[in-house]
């Protein structure tokens with residue numbers, strides 16, 4: 001990925017978020033230039049998805065790990081944030097219970113389960129947003145990479161992971177609100193969530209976190225570590241004969257990627273106002289892979305671009321022809337795979353010499 | 367323990383079976399420090415499998431594989447064996463295609479292989495000098511910024527030999543370095559191997575008789591997983607069993 005496309009991407013994300021916020025807050029609602037709060041939240045959602053796309057691209061584009069379960073990390077970050085937002089509701093819930101969220105009162109629970117403790121504290125909740133996806137990724141990655149599971153098998157078990165979590169979170173006795181999930185949030189850090197300024201603040205915050213994630217990802221893949229990682233992606237066994245331990249490289253980038261996805265999920269929840277088990281559905285993870293393929297695998301800016309464009313398309317499309325969206329998405333994926341293996345970024349940078357190292361091999365080696 | 371202080375590599379009674387088929391059959395071989403040895407043999411004789419055993423890719427069913435002062439290689443995996451100082455060039459040239467020639471050598475340079483180091487590593491002047499030196503040795507100085515995947519077949523072979531040099535191993539295992547090369551390139555490669563051999567031990571697998579002759583070193587002939595004959599090229603060429611299975615065809 002070129003420095004230019006990264007700069008444009010950072011500028012577009014930050015500039016766009018600030019511009020939308022200004023047009024929402026400073027321009028009167030009667031003006032044609034006014035941006036409705038609804039749009040601010042929608043773009044905020046796209047940018048959270050862009051973090052998920054970036055996370056997928058980091059492992060798929062640079063380490064050759066095709067994860068079909070990355071939405072699990074996104075959803076776990078989202079649930080950690082959702083638990084904090086639930087505790088923020090306090091006595092304003094339907095049942096007016098200061099400690100227990102409504103769904104627990106409804107289930108006749110008398111006490112807060114142990115794993116809900118601490119989530120009334122913002123710092124603790126933020127720590128969990130980072131830690132829960134990281135620890136799950138660490139355990140999963142350690143087991144998978146150490147036993148050299150790769151390729152299709154790894155994709156299948158990532159899919160199984162998110163499916164298992166989907167089923168678990170559906171259960172009422174898990175204590176995460178069952179199939180309704182967590183919703184009816186009121187405040188975040190003591191500030192009302194529905195306020196326009198909060199909405200704009202969340203959008204800008206998402207843009208800032210996305211940019212930080214982009215810079216961290218960029219540093220990682222262009223460092224010597226990143227060069228080894230790309231070597232592992234294309235010729236794993238060769239790196240072993242040079243004395244590298246590919247499993248350690250994969251594990252590091254896998255955990256980093258899970259954390260980025262988790263932060264994306266945590267920013268998504270307050271802007272969408274709900275987190276429920278459907279976020280774990282395997283289809284979500286597959287969609288994220290499609291965003292990356294459309295934008296351009298192995299180009300960080302492409303992942304962001306793909307996520308925003310495909311989701312914009314989804315918003316427009318599902319408004320007009322909701323039944324056809326999945327077919328359109330499938331067709332898009334097939335078209336991109338067949339005609340645009342480099343995605344949109346590949347098209348944009350065609351003809352211009354690209355830094356050699358970031359162009360992924362069409363067929364990742366085992 | 368190996369009894370000879372000058373022995374670098376010691377294989378004794380090594381047997382490897384794949385589904386009952388013996389790719390190596392009680393193979394024994396001793397390589398001295400600083401020695402260059404050529405290994406020849408018909409297709410399927412077990413030459414590549416022997417290298418797989420030495421580098422930890424394949425575990426032998428029985429037999430001993432020792433390095434230096436009695437280090438047991440059969441208990442170690444590939445990265446650990448590489449760290450001991452055994453480098454390997456593959457039969458099919460395998461370089462990191464998306465990286466530049468320079469970066470291929472950089473990744474091969476001896477040094478800390480752990481992520482916590484490579485994440486923060488900066489190219490040092492020492493590393494740059496070493497890479498330039500190797501580029502000159504392997505005659506790829508003008509190609510340093512090219513994508514390795516764009517090199518010709520022969521250039522890839524040289525780059526891979528350069529990566530071996532960069533590793534600074536004590537023992538180099540080189541599988542068919544001149545396969546697919548022109549006569550001139552073969553000659554240059556033989557010269558390169560002799561140059562490399564100076565402080566190091568080298569084990570070369572080669573089909574090309576001209577190359578083996580040009581190297582002028584002791585030859586081991588493998589057949590059906592064991593040593594058929596050993597000695598100078600003239601000695602083995604005159605051995606009737608060798609003529610029957612290999613040269614006579």
Ligand SMILES: Nc1ncnc2c1ncn2[C@@H]1O[C@H](COP(=O)(O)OP(=O)(O)OP(=O)(O)O)[C@@H](O)[C@H]1O
Pocket residue numbers: 384388389407408409410411412413414415416457
């Ligand atoms: N992983 C494996 N599984 C099954 N059989 C194998 C495996 N590796 C090698 N063999 C078999 O072992 C025998 C020896 O193979 P090897 O590759 O060592 O031969 P070679 O001497 O290097 O031949 P060539 O000159 O063609 O490179 C062959 O019959 C091969 O088919």
Ligand SMILES: [Mg+2]
Pocket residue numbers: 413414415457541
């Ligand atoms: Mg072979």
